[in-house]
Amino acid sequence: MNLFAFICSNEKPLELYFFIDPLCPDCFALEPVIKKMQFEYGHYFSLTYVLSGNISNLNNINRKLIQPNQRNKYEKTIKRGQISCDDLEAKVNLSSPYIASIAVKAAELQGKRAGIRFLKKLQEYIYLKNENIGKLEILIQCAEEALLDVEEFMRDIHSTSTSHAFQCDLKITNEMAVTETPTIVFFNNKIEEEGLKLSGVNTYEIYIEVMTEILGERPVSHPLPPLLKFVQYNQFVSTRDIAFTYNLPHLQVELEMKKLLLQQQVERIHTSYGTFWKYVGQKKSF
Structure with missing residues (x-):
C-alpha cells in the first residue's frame, strides 16, 4: 500500500x-x-x-x-x-x-x-x-x-x-x-x-x-498498517505514539520495537519526552 x-x-x-x-x-x-x-x-x-x-x-x-x-x-x-x-x-x-x-x-x-x-x-x-x-x-x-x-x-x-x-x-x-x-x-x-x-x-x-x-454518519475506520510500515512512514516516533495509535500497553510496544531493533530496522533514542524510535532500515518511497 x-x-x-x-x-x-x-x-x-x-x-x-x-x-x-x-x-x-x-x-x-x-x-x-x-x-x-x-x-x-x-x-x-x-x-x-x-x-x-x-x-x-x-x-x-x-x-x-x-x-x-x-x-x-x-x-x-x-x-x-x-x-x-x-x-x-x-x-x-x-x-x-x-x-x-x-x-x-x-x-x-x-x-x-x-x-x-x-x-x-x-x-x-x-x-x-x-x-x-x-x-x-x-x-x-x-x-x-x-x-x-x-x-x-x-x-x-x-x-x-x-x-x-x-x-x-x-x-x-x-x-x-x-x-x-x-x-x-x-x-x-x-x-x-x-x-x-x-x-x-x-x-x-x-x-x-x-x-x-x-x-451525517459514523465514518468507517481503515485497518492500521503493520507496525514497521507505521514507523517507516513517520521516520521518528515515540513509544507513547505507537501505544496510542495501536491501543497497546507500553510494555508490549517496547517488546515489539526491540524485535525491530535487533533486526536493525530502528534505532532507540532516549529523550526527556520518553523513548523514541528512528527508522534506519531500507529507504522506500511511499
Missing part, C-alpha cells in the same frame, strides 16, 4: 485545516492524534497545515484535555471563500519570531510532502533535541535531514514568495477567526456550508464525533 498516496490523495468528502505554530508545545502534543486519524480515517479527509505563528499562549502548556461530555463546545466558523493575500503589507525576515513558520513555508515550495517532512524534523529539533531553530545552521541541518534541496531551501527562505505564502496563512487564520493553536477547522467538501472549528488538544473520540456530525 502506498501510505502517502493513501493519506494525501484528493477527492475526499472532508477537508481539514490544521492551524499550528511549530513553537507551540500543544501542537506537538496533538501530532499522535493527527497520525492516528490519518491512518484510520485518512480516506475521508485531506489535511492542510496552516502556519499561524505566535497565537497561542506558550506558557499554558498544561491545558487539560476536554472530556467527552464537553464535545458540543466546538464552534461554528466562517464559510470558506477565495482568500486574497494581495492586501497584506507585513514583512517577515530571519530575525522574526515567526522564523520557524517561514522555514516551513520555504520547505513547502518543494512540495507538500517535503514541507511535512521538514515540519516534523523541525519539531524533533525543538522538542527532543532542545536546539535553537533561530540559528541558520540548525535550519540547514533540518533541511538536509528532511531530504530537501538545501540550496533551493536557502534561496526560498529569503524570498518574497515565501514571505507572501506565510502572510497568506496569517490571512487565512484571521479570516477563519482562529485565535489559538492548535485548531482544526472541518469542512464538508461537497456541501457549501459552514465549517466546524475545534480548538486546543482534545480526546481522539471528539475529532471522530465532529467528522460524524459533518458526514
Whole structure:
C-alpha cells in the first residue's frame, strides 16, 4: 500500500485545516492524534497545515484535555471563500519570531510532502533535541535531514514568495477567526456550508464525533498498517505514539520495537519526552 498516496490523495468528502505554530508545545502534543486519524480515517479527509505563528499562549502548556461530555463546545466558523493575500503589507525576515513558520513555508515550495517532512524534523529539533531553530545552521541541518534541496531551501527562505505564502496563512487564520493553536477547522467538501472549528488538544473520540456530525454518519475506520510500515512512514516516533495509535500497553510496544531493533530496522533514542524510535532500515518511497 502506498501510505502517502493513501493519506494525501484528493477527492475526499472532508477537508481539514490544521492551524499550528511549530513553537507551540500543544501542537506537538496533538501530532499522535493527527497520525492516528490519518491512518484510520485518512480516506475521508485531506489535511492542510496552516502556519499561524505566535497565537497561542506558550506558557499554558498544561491545558487539560476536554472530556467527552464537553464535545458540543466546538464552534461554528466562517464559510470558506477565495482568500486574497494581495492586501497584506507585513514583512517577515530571519530575525522574526515567526522564523520557524517561514522555514516551513520555504520547505513547502518543494512540495507538500517535503514541507511535512521538514515540519516534523523541525519539531524533533525543538522538542527532543532542545536546539535553537533561530540559528541558520540548525535550519540547514533540518533541511538536509528532511531530504530537501538545501540550496533551493536557502534561496526560498529569503524570498518574497515565501514571505507572501506565510502572510497568506496569517490571512487565512484571521479570516477563519482562529485565535489559538492548535485548531482544526472541518469542512464538508461537497456541501457549501459552514465549517466546524475545534480548538486546543482534545480526546481522539471528539475529532471522530465532529467528522460524524459533518458526514451525517459514523465514518468507517481503515485497518492500521503493520507496525514497521507505521514507523517507516513517520521516520521518528515515540513509544507513547505507537501505544496510542495501536491501543497497546507500553510494555508490549517496547517488546515489539526491540524485535525491530535487533533486526536493525530502528534505532532507540532516549529523550526527556520518553523513548523514541528512528527508522534506519531500507529507504522506500511511499
